[in-house]
Structure formats: C-alpha cells, structure tokens
Amino acid sequence: MKQELQHRFVRLLASATDRGVLTWEKRVGNCYQSVKPSQSYHLRWLYWYAPSGITIDRQGIVISTGQLDIPFFSGTTGMAEARKLLEKIDASWTAHHSRIDEKCRLFITQNSSFSKANIMSQSSLIFLSQLLLATKNGSIRWSYNELNPNSFYTEFMNHAIVIDLLQPIDSHETPLGNLVAKVTLPGATIAFACGTDGFFTIEEILASSFPEFHHRFERTMNEYQSAIDALTKLIH
Known part of the structure; x- marks a missing residue:
C-alpha cells in the first residue's frame, strides 16, 4: 500500500510537470525545485559515502514536499518512476540514463539465465x-x-x-x-x-x-x- 502511494505520487508529479502545471528550477548540486503558492516540491540526488568520506556514487533520488521526504533507490521500481520524472524536469538526464542502460545491455545475452x-x-x-x-x-x-x-x-x-x-x-x-x-x-x-x-x-x-x-x-x-x-x- 505504501509503495503504491509513493509511485502514484511520483506519477502525478510527472503528469503535472508534463502538462506545464509545475515548472522546475535547477539549483546547486543537481537539485530541482518547483514552487506553487500552496505547495513546494524538491528533487535531489542521494549520494552514498564510504566511511572515509569519499563519495561512492549517486544511488537514489529524494522527492520532498512539506514534511514528507520520499527516497527512491537504484534497482527499485520506484527509482524507475523517479527517473521518468527527472527526465521530464531536465531532458539532459535522458541521454545519461540511456547510456547507462546501453552499457548494461552489453553484458546481457538472449541466453542469459537469472x-x-x-x-x-x-x-x-x-x-x-x-x-x-x-x-x-x-x-x-x-x-x-x-x-x-x-x-x-x-x-x-x-x-x-x-x-x-x-x-x-x-x-x-x-x-x-x-x-x-x-x-x-x-x-x-x-x-x-x-x-x-x-x-x-x-x-x-x-x-x-x-x-x-x-x-x-x-x-x-x-x-x-x-x-x-x-x-x-x-x-x-
């Protein structure tokens, strides 16, 4: 139930963005913000850090509104929904994601068994x-x-x-x-x-x-x- 609500929320954000109801501004650190008189929405990347403090990589996206923070991590269906939203906010991410998918497909054959x-x-x-x-x-x-x-x-x-x-x-x-x-x-x-x-x-x-x-x-x-x-x- 909770997972379904999360996905529905992100899909609604993507729909509002696609229709032009929401417009987004890019902020420092690959963060994005959309502000309406009644509500504001924020999207930012989540980074994992090693104990040494070295950045490991971007591992997820956090979408915030009011007191609500909704994280989506790589490898989850929620992240796939968040990725679609991000690409609607900033089309430059489409090429980035496509390149990653292409590199992954190089290692997958039709005879692969999972x-x-x-x-x-x-x-x-x-x-x-x-x-x-x-x-x-x-x-x-x-x-x-x-x-x-x-x-x-x-x-x-x-x-x-x-x-x-x-x-x-x-x-x-x-x-x-x-x-x-x-x-x-x-x-x-x-x-x-x-x-x-x-x-x-x-x-x-x-x-x-x-x-x-x-x-x-x-x-x-x-x-x-x-x-x-x-x-x-x-x-x-």
Whole structure:
C-alpha cells in the first residue's frame, strides 16, 4: 500500500510537470525545485559515502514536499518512476540514463539465465515473510539494543536475528533518516534499501512490534495521501 502511494505520487508529479502545471528550477548540486503558492516540491540526488568520506556514487533520488521526504533507490521500481520524472524536469538526464542502460545491455545475452539471482532474492523475501508472520502471531518478540536505538533483535527458530536501521547522509552531511535496513542472521547479512519489498516488510515487522513505529507508519501513510490529494486537486 505504501509503495503504491509513493509511485502514484511520483506519477502525478510527472503528469503535472508534463502538462506545464509545475515548472522546475535547477539549483546547486543537481537539485530541482518547483514552487506553487500552496505547495513546494524538491528533487535531489542521494549520494552514498564510504566511511572515509569519499563519495561512492549517486544511488537514489529524494522527492520532498512539506514534511514528507520520499527516497527512491537504484534497482527499485520506484527509482524507475523517479527517473521518468527527472527526465521530464531536465531532458539532459535522458541521454545519461540511456547510456547507462546501453552499457548494461552489453553484458546481457538472449541466453542469459537469472534463475540463481531470482532464487536468492526470493529466498530472502520468503525469510522476511516468515519473520513477519511469526511477529504478528506472537511466536517471536523483538527487543531494542540498549546501546543502539536503531538496532533490534529476536530469536527465530533457535537462531539470533538482528535488524539494524542505517542512516546515509546527503552532500551536506545531513542525515536523511532510516533509509537502509540490514538484517543479520547466522552466516549472512542482507541489506534492503528503502523502496524495496524487503524494506517495506521490515517496516511492517517493526510497526507490528513497537507502538512508536506503528504510529510513525500510520502518520507517514496519512502524509502520502494528503500529498496525493493536493496534487490531484492541483491538476484537476
């Protein structure tokens, strides 16, 4: 549901931009801004940084309006929607994205099989689904790590499971919230970026376990719907 609202919001922004209802100005650092009397919208790139402080690369796009920040990461369907919006705002990005896609296609043949990758991806999501079910039916209980409020742990099928919420920073070294969830289980660590099915499942696990996460989840859903209503009213 949350993912659908995010995608709908971005598609509405793209439609408003395409119709000329919204016009955008380029700001410093490949950021864009559209200001209307009743609402303003901002789009900026999200960069990952190595512990040394060196910029790794652009890894996502953050779209903001009011108190709402919506991040979309590379490799997600949400990023594909955000990319379409960016290309409508600034057509120069179309050539950039096409060049990247072309380079990737050089490594893909008609006989390529992605079954192993699909199985790996599916197995992690199946694991999270089982974890969510066990959380909801009360079979397992989650606890805070006393030394780290963004770390949570439980025991599942006699094994320790840990969820850590990570906060990347933008180019101004401003924390952007919990945008990555890292799950540690015996012998494996899996990271899920915001906007992926895995991240949404982890959000649901935490919302089912801790009242503050539940309230935050509900508040965010209401903010998404309010932003969509405002855009729909603007377009029509």
